[in-house]
Amino acid sequence: MGNIAIEFDNVSKQYALGSIGTGTLSRDLNRWWARIRGKEDPYLRIGEVNDRSQKAMGNFVWALKDINFKVERGEVLGIIGKNGAGKSTLLKILSRVTSPTTGCIRAKGRIASLLEVGTGFHPDLTGRENIYMNGAIMGMTKHEITRKLDEIVDFAGVEKYIDTPVKRYSSGMTVRLGFAVAAHLEPEILVVDEVLAVGDAEFQRKAVGKMQDVAKGEGRTVLFVSHNMGSMQQLCRKGVLLENGSVAFSGIMGEVINAYQRGIVTQREFTSMDGDPNVLQLLYASIDSNHDGMFYTDSEIRVYMKVKVAKQISSLVIGFNLYSSWGYPLARTDYNDSQNLTTLSPGIYELKFVILPYTLSDGGYHIVFDIAERNVKRYTTEKSNLYFTVLPGSSFFGNRFCEHLNIKSSLFREDWLDFLRKVEE
CATH class of the missing domain: 3.40.50.300 (P-loop containing nucleotide triphosphate hydrolases)
Incomplete structure (x- = not known):
């Protein structure tokens, strides 16, 4: 060596689904007889690929x-x-x-x-x-x-x-x-x-x-x-x-x-519903740029959300966390009732966040939404996470420059009402 x-x-490893052994005494005897004669296991050929997202069609699987x-x-x-x-x-x-x-x-x-x-x-x-x-x-x-x-x-x-x-x-x-x-x-x-x-x-x-x-x-x-x-x-x-x-x-x-x-990172638009329809729910989310859906280092990246507030909550949090593709936390932005005098009344709200050009370097990123009652419960799950990749180069349309990596202030302006609009009771 x-x-x-x-x-x-x-190296391969096969497991039987739902039982130990092959499932019947006759098959176990056949397998034993093949082994003592130095022959191949007669049941190795019927295993399935180990795709846990698909329903099993046979009795064996290749781990x-x-x-x-x-x-x-x-x-x-x-x-x-x-x-x-x-x-x-x-x-x-x-x-x-x-x-x-x-x-x-x-x-x-x-x-x-x-x-x-x-x-x-x-x-x-x-x-x-x-x-x-x-x-x-x-x-x-x-x-x-x-x-x-x-x-x-x-x-x-x-x-x-x-x-x-x-x-x-x-x-x-x-x-x-x-x-x-x-x-x-x-x-x-x-x-x-x-x-x-x-x-x-x-x-x-x-x-x-x-x-x-x-x-x-x-x-x-x-x-x-x-x-x-x-x-x-x-x-x-x-x-x-x-x-x-x-x-x-x-x-x-x-x-x-x-x-x-x-x-794994293919979702740039979430059109299902995530959360509790009787309390808080994310109805829609997407990521878009100013150049044919491609993201470059000088792109303005826009994040859209539609949130349903089913009841008035004094500890409401609406926002998201930005991570690198390797799981490093980079920034967070949110509307938080504890920092504002206004409490949102029940209804459906649209929100838009903007990541300024040159704020992010090239590489992969993902967004984890945080729709929650502060210190009580977070209602969004990983199924609504969004993913995007920033490419090196120019989108031609980028014309602004962020000199420092202060993503929180870049993403979320002091007047959060600029980003939040009530569209339905």
Whole structure:
């Protein structure tokens, strides 16, 4: 394998839908008889592609299908994709939690995995005992574990509870200790799923820094799954995009993220209804520019909304948050009753927001609408999110320049009534 740490060779994983085994005793016997004769499983050919948006037509599904790629020693590889794409299944096969239906994985060195909160921990053992148990499972000697013990406990921040049974830990404490054990016991390969989202912001920063040290300073290999595109871009040089259980794209992490975003960010107009018709509801939303629907760095980008206020609410919020394609929050603008003397009476209102030219650089963006009763409930959901991409270059019509990135004041003028018009009782 040379400098290759991990090689996925035609790896596939099939699951039966709704039952364990094939569903009948005769089929299980046929499968067993084929296996002892060294023949192919006779039921492998009837599996469907793992598209969770479609109704299943058969009894079997391919969670992974024909996965082929290699990971070099010391590389941090990011694996991204929609929910159900096969990311966690891939890591479970690598970690030997489950076995592939076909194909094989070749890995050089010890593998430490952090796939779910509390993975590998016995709830009745203390934190200290679980550290020793996990280290022994990874092939570490008692002396090696003792040498790292203080460092693990300090990193996890659980010194006060180290001799308390793990079943009394919070989910955050459990995942912190689990990550600290996996990262500090010197495995050659570290496998990390989305569990870091459980930790608080301070711990997430520590974990990202530790993974950078593990890969760059210590030369170990890391496979990292996350939906946080900012962390993926920060940590990973290369990436793999999974779609319906297959590799859709692989390459430089930035290119993989762009391919992922192109596959999911298609909605620039929302024409359904989102919210509660008896309280607050977003009836319509869209994004438009001043040049044939294309967005350039000098475009004036217009955001339209139509909102139904079914009853008078003193804590009304109407607005949206702007994010980069990698999930970084960039700006927020809203009408907020707590900042105004006027309370909107029931009715249907139209709103228009303007993002001035040169405010945004080229790249992908998405808008998350916030129609809410402040500190009570947000009524809009992710189904009304809008997406757009700003291209470098000129739209010809742009003629204004925003010298500073003050998006809030650019988007929402002091007199919010300039943007809000009642159209119907």
